[in-house]
Amino acid sequence: MSTSTRTRILEVAAALVRESPDGDISTRAVCEAAKVGAPALYRHFGDKEGLLSAVVDHGFEKYLATKRERGETTDAVEDLRRGWDSHVAFALDNRNLYRLMNSPAMRTPPAAALESHRILTGDLERAAAQGRIRVAPELAAQMIMSANVGVALMLVSRPATFDDIEVSHRVRDALYATVLTPKPVQEESPSASADAEVPTVAARLSALLRKEHGAGLSTAEAALMKEWLDRVANVRPET
Numbered sequence: 001m002s003t004s005t006r007t008r009i010l011e012v013a014a015a016l017v018r019e020s021p022d023g024d025i026s027t028r029a030v031c032e033a034a035k036v037g038a039p040a041l042y043r044h045f046g047d048k049e050g051l052l053s054a055v056v057d058h059g060f061e062k063y064l065a066t067k068r069e070r071g072e073t074t075d076a077v078e079d080l081r082r083g084w085d086s087h088v089a090f091a092l093d094n095r096n097l098y099r100l101m102n103s104p105a106m107r108t109p110p111a112a113a114l115e116s117h118r119i120l121t122g123d124l125e126r127a128a129a130q131g132r133i134r135v136a137p138e139l140a141a142q143m144i145m146s147a148n149v150g151v152a153l154m155l156v157s158r159p160a161t162f163d164d165i166e167v168s169h170r171v172r173d174a175l176y177a178t179v180l181t182p183k184p185v186q187e188e189s190p191s192a193s194a195d196a197e198v199p200t201v202a203a204r205l206s207a208l209l210r211k212e213h214g215a216g217l218s219t220a221e222a223a224l225m226k227e228w229l230d231r232v233a234n235v236r237p238e239t
Contacts, residue, residue, distance in 0.1 A: 006044045009034045013055050014097075023096035027051065052100060053110045059097045060112035063090045067119050076127035077180055083123060084148055084172045087116075088165070091152035098156055102149055117145055128207035132181050134199050136206060136230035140179045147175050202232035 012034040016025045027048050031038055045051040066086070073079055091098040101110060124137035124144075133140050151171050154162040181200055206229035209222060217225060 005040055009036060009041055010054055010058050013051055014059055017055055017096050020096060023099050056101045056110040057112045059094060064112060064115055076123055076130055077132055079123050087148050088152045088168045091156050095156045102153060120145060125207045128203045129211055131200055131204045133179055133203050136203050136233040139234050143179060147171055199233045202229045205229050
């Protein structure tokens with residue numbers, strides 16, 4: 001009985017968020033629509049923020065399921081491109097939910113947002129191991145997620161100004177040209193700048209070190225080596 005009550009409240013809240021003009025809902029409206037008292041809502045979700053966080057996770061679950069089940073290709077860079085596009089497509093199909101997910105009012109990031117970031121970092125670690133990124137995976141994930149969310153929010157929140165999906169493709173390609181290498185570093189031409197290769201090699205070694213679980217180093221030694229390699233990988237080139 002408890003599970004069905006929680007599910008009913010969650011489904012009602014999700015429907016109200018979807019139908020709301022601005023994505024905001026009241027706990028009173030949720031209770032009335034779900035035919036439960038306020039104590040039941042607070043018992044299951046704690047407060048309104050807890051309810052909204054659960055709504056986000058509930059709605060985002062289908063999107064994450066496709067990411068978990070997609071299977072990795074041998075081309076990590078292509079996976080990253082598809083990941084960007086699927087993120088934007090989800091935002092456009094679930095505008096209120098997406099705005100809610102990225103609202104400053106959400107003091108605790110929903111679990112769905114954290115898992116999405118982990119999946120992105122995993123793709124970048126594969127790309128790094130293939131010699132395809134110019135910075136450490138963690139920094140690359142922060143750069144890509146910031147831009148991906150920013151573009152998606154503009155398309156969702158300001159459709160009158162941002163009315164062309166092509167802006168997403170252009171920002172994606174511009175950022176990926178900065179973060180990613182055109183091909184694995186070992187395939188670069190002899191005339192390629194050695195200085196430009198150093199960060200990529202460092203990012204690759206760091207990813208391989210993690211993949212090989214320290215490659216014979218102690219936990220402390222592996223952590224220190226990764227810190228050094230990531231520092232080299234993240235050095236900004238001189239202009």
